[in-house]
Amino acid sequence: MTQQQTLKLAVVRGDGIGPEVVDEALKVLRAVADGALDVQETDFALGADRFLATGDVLTETDMAAIAEHDAILLGAVGGDPRDPRLAGGVIERGLLLKLRFAFDHYVNLRPTTVHAGVTSPLAEPGDVDFVVVREGTEGPYVGNGGAIRVDTPHEIATEVSLNTAHGVERVVRYAFALAARRPRRHLTLVHKTNVLVYAGSLWQRTVAAVAQEFPEVTVDYQHVDAVTIHMVREPSRFDVIVTDNLFGDIITDLAGAISGGIGLAASGNINPDGTFPSMFEPVHGSAPDIAGQQLADPTAAVLSVALLLDHVGRSDLAAAVTQAVEADLADRGTTRRSTAEIGDAIVAAATARTTTA
Amino acid sequence: MTQQQTLKLAVVRGDGIGPEVVDEALKVLRAVADGALDVQETDFALGADRFLATGDVLTETDMAAIAEHDAILLGAVGGDPRDPRLAGGVIERGLLLKLRFAFDHYVNLRPTTVHAGVTSPLAEPGDVDFVVVREGTEGPYVGNGGAIRVDTPHEIATEVSLNTAHGVERVVRYAFALAARRPRRHLTLVHKTNVLVYAGSLWQRTVAAVAQEFPEVTVDYQHVDAVTIHMVREPSRFDVIVTDNLFGDIITDLAGAISGGIGLAASGNINPDGTFPSMFEPVHGSAPDIAGQQLADPTAAVLSVALLLDHVGRSDLAAAVTQAVEADLADRGTTRRSTAEIGDAIVAAATARTTTA
Ligand SMILES: CC(C)[C@H](C(=O)O)[C@@H](O)C(=O)O
Ligand SMILES: CC(C)[C@H](C(=O)O)[C@@H](O)C(=O)O
Numbered sequence: 001m002t003q004q005q006t007l008k009l010a011v012v013r014g015d016g017i018g019p020e021v022v023d024e025a026l027k028v029l030r031a032v033a034d035g036a037l038d039v040q041e042t043d044f045a046l047g048a049d050r051f052l053a054t055g056d057v058l059t060e061t062d063m064a065a066i067a068e069h070d071a072i073l074l075g076a077v078g079g080d081p082r083d084p085r086l087a088g089g090v091i092e093r094g095l096l097l098k099l100r101f102a103f104d105h106y107v108n109l110r111p112t113t114v115h116a117g118v119t120s121p122l123a124e125p126g127d128v129d130f131v132v133v134r135e136g137t138e139g140p141y142v143g144n145g146g147a148i149r150v151d152t153p154h155e156i157a158t159e160v161s162l163n164t165a166h167g168v169e170r171v172v173r174y175a176f177a178l179a180a181r182r183p184r185r186h187l188t189l190v191h192k193t194n195v196l197v198y199a200g201s202l203w204q205r206t207v208a209a210v211a212q213e214f215p216e217v218t219v220d221y222q223h224v225d226a227v228t229i230h231m232v233r234e235p236s237r238f239d240v241i242v243t244d245n246l247f248g249d250i251i252t253d254l255a256g257a258i259s260g261g262i263g264l265a266a267s268g269n270i271n272p273d274g275t276f277p278s279m280f281e282p283v284h285g286s287a288p289d290i291a292g293q294q295l296a297d298p299t300a301a302v303l304s305v306a307l308l309l310d311h312v313g314r315s316d317l318a319a320a321v322t323q324a325v326e327a328d329l330a331d332r333g334t335t336r337r338s339t340a341e342i343g344d345a346i347v348a349a350a351t352a353r354t355t356t357a
Numbered sequence: 358m359t360q361q362q363t364l365k366l367a368v369v370r371g372d373g374i375g376p377e378v379v380d381e382a383l384k385v386l387r388a389v390a391d392g393a394l395d396v397q398e399t400d401f402a403l404g405a406d407r408f409l410a411t412g413d414v415l416t417e418t419d420m421a422a423i424a425e426h427d428a429i430l431l432g433a434v435g436g437d438p439r440d441p442r443l444a445g446g447v448i449e450r451g452l453l454l455k456l457r458f459a460f461d462h463y464v465n466l467r468p469t470t471v472h473a474g475v476t477s478p479l480a481e482p483g484d485v486d487f488v489v490v491r492e493g494t495e496g497p498y499v500g501n502g503g504a505i506r507v508d509t510p511h512e513i514a515t516e517v518s519l520n521t522a523h524g525v526e527r528v529v530r531y532a533f534a535l536a537a538r539r540p541r542r543h544l545t546l547v548h549k550t551n552v553l554v555y556a557g558s559l560w561q562r563t564v565a566a567v568a569q570e571f572p573e574v575t576v577d578y579q580h581v582d583a584v585t586i587h588m589v590r591e592p593s594r595f596d597v598i599v600t601d602n603l604f605g606d607i608i609t610d611l612a613g614a615i616s617g618g619i620g621l622a623a624s625g626n627i628n629p630d631g632t633f634p635s636m637f638e639p640v641h642g643s644a645p646d647i648a649g650q651q652l653a654d655p656t657a658a659v660l661s662v663a664l665l666l667d668h669v670g671r672s673d674l675a676a677a678v679t680q681a682v683e684a685d686l687a688d689r690g691t692t693r694r695s696t697a698e699i700g701d702a703i704v705a706a707a708t709a710r711t712t713t714a
Contacts, residue, residue: 089551121479145555155522157555165512194446198502198514228611229619254585262586
């Protein structure tokens with residue numbers, strides 16, 4: 001990839017703690033970009049507030065405008081869950097999932113590391129380094145359910161998981177290629193093949209077939225229930241995990257918890273074909289209960305910027321962000337810092353590094 | 358319930374470590390029953406060996422014979438996962454799930470405690486005491502999937518989650534009644550209502566409706582991804598969790614891991630109506646890799662006997678089993694004991710208690 005000199009960035013701060021963590025992530029982005037990359041930000045004021053004010057979650061016009069950008073940085077979406085006007089995940093589905101599906105983000109990349117300076121109940125720094133490659137456009141997330149006789153004793157509600165050879169094969173191939181580039185070259189398929197036999201068989205056959213193209217990658221399989229046990233007891237055994245949309249959702253929150261906190265977990269929703277802008281976001285949600293109080297840790301948002309920079313071919317700047325975060329983490333005392341204080345400290349670490357380099 | 362004097366017990370040792378752990382569980386059962394309950398055991402040699410030898414997993418004749426019993430004790434099912442003749446969970450589905458569905462085990466009860474003497478990476482003994490009430494007869498487990506164009510680039514595989522007002526309401530009511538009998542009287546619904554909106558809405562409305570009948574029970578809701586974080590970070594917050602069949606499968610393995618090991622996790626597949634025999638089994642699987650080597654911990658199977666005794670109205674004997682297990686756990690050194698040695702130690706603890714009582 002040629003080294004990108006300008007970055008047209010769509011910014012969706014979103015709901016809850018989203019705006020606070022994005023503000024810090026942008027500070028860090030601007031600091032490392034300074035003189036090296038021309039970042040052109042466009043703000044999209046989307047989320048619960050906009051929906052409650054206008055009735056729109058994401059219009060065709062919004063979509064077309066966002067599509068003009070090189071990448072998307074998203075904070076978090078989802079308003080107060082007790083607000084009945086926001087029931088059924090109207091923002092999550094209408095905004096976040098709609099972007100993932102419309103922009104064909106078929107790779108949802110979620111790395112897990114225990115950074116130096118981080119205390120995890122279950123792992124030592126350096127011990128854990130795996131990536132979950134979560135499928136992003138299929139499975140039980142397709143919105144293909146229904147209900148009859150609603151609100152009667154005879155109600156029946158269904159949810160359909162859709163899985164295609166096309167969809168499974170492309171994400172499995174991405175995961176193998178990633179595993180082949182990593183030192184340990186290992187791939188674990190996570191599913192529930194003993195119960196979900198049709199989808200499970202498709203995933204299993206696809207992994208077996210693509211494995212032929214990557215003889216250097218070792219492969220194993222684990223049921224999604226069993227994988228939770230291994231993640232708690234021996235997270236160091238994992239390298240690349242490839243899995244379905246829903247299983248990936250569940251095990252990456254767990255991965256965040258065991259690696260020292262969901263406040264550190266970054267993710268990329270990737271369209272590897274480059275047809276659409278990819279989208280980068282912290283794994284955590286909008287946490288409306290602590291919003292606006294400068295209590296959120298912006299590190300996951302900052303690390304999402306690193307994934308973004310990597311994706312647009314600026315791994316030099318991505319490394320600068322990651323190193324600044326690591327410097328800050330190694331340095332964290334026990335004093336509670338505000339969202340902005342953490343952002344400022346990461347900026348300071350990034351600037352120090354840039355200046356002395 | 359009148360105190361049962363005889364117990365007609367169907368025993369399914371099953372595969373892998375199943376026979377070993379059931380042997381120990383039966384030793385303990387016989388020891389506590391001695392003179393107090395006439396246990397009449399019938400062995401059913403079901404599992405992978407029988408299937409590979411005869412082609413039968415579970416016949417109508419088997420089912421009718423098992424149905425004549427008061428309860429079922431099951432070890433573990435599922436042969437060597439690498440054996441292609443056992444692919445697609447043929448034993449798990451044909452035996453375990455068939456029994457759960459045919460005998461209408463709509464409550465899958467999975468208690469989690471950190472017993473004294475147990476070291477858990479995440480919790481102190483006494484800290485954690487919750488029960489997962491997992492729905493057992495619906496959801497994505499109904500086997501309602503399919504595939505077209507199999508083995509072509511156009512393959513499509515589906516899995517359908519079926520949820521009925523009837524099925525959800527009865528398990529939710531059971532969970533509320535259980536919560537009402539426990540000191541903390543709290544119930545947590547776990548689902549993924551922001552994505553699986555039809556099923557999620559049915560579960561949420563049902564919990565809201567049944568809550569009216571139990572004003573003394575406090576209620577909250579958590580997404581299945583977020584619940585994994587809370588289980589790792591603060592497992593003591595849970596009391597009764599009610600959830601869907603698949604989510605329950607996943608979070609109870611996690612619960613086992615955090616509470617000191619899946620080797621201690623017991624479960625009951627309950628038909629509360631009493632129309633069919635209920636079935637008790639350790640949460641762990643058949644672990645073919647360590648089978649026949651006396652390496653398995655039989656404690657989960659023994660604690661499943663306690664749940665069984667409770668279910669048949671002999672909570673006096675159930676308490677004897679639990680206390681014997683707790684005595685043994687409190688006493689465990691670091692020496693590795695064989696499956697039989699652990700069983701014998703629990704028997705000894707049970708007998709000592711019975712004698713001195
Ligand atoms: C907000 C929600 C729809 C989303 C998901 O389920 O994918 C979130 O949990 C995530 O993991 O990004
Ligand atoms: C063996 C398998 C079918 C079963 C399940 O998925 O229910 C097991 O994991 C369990 O939790 O009892």
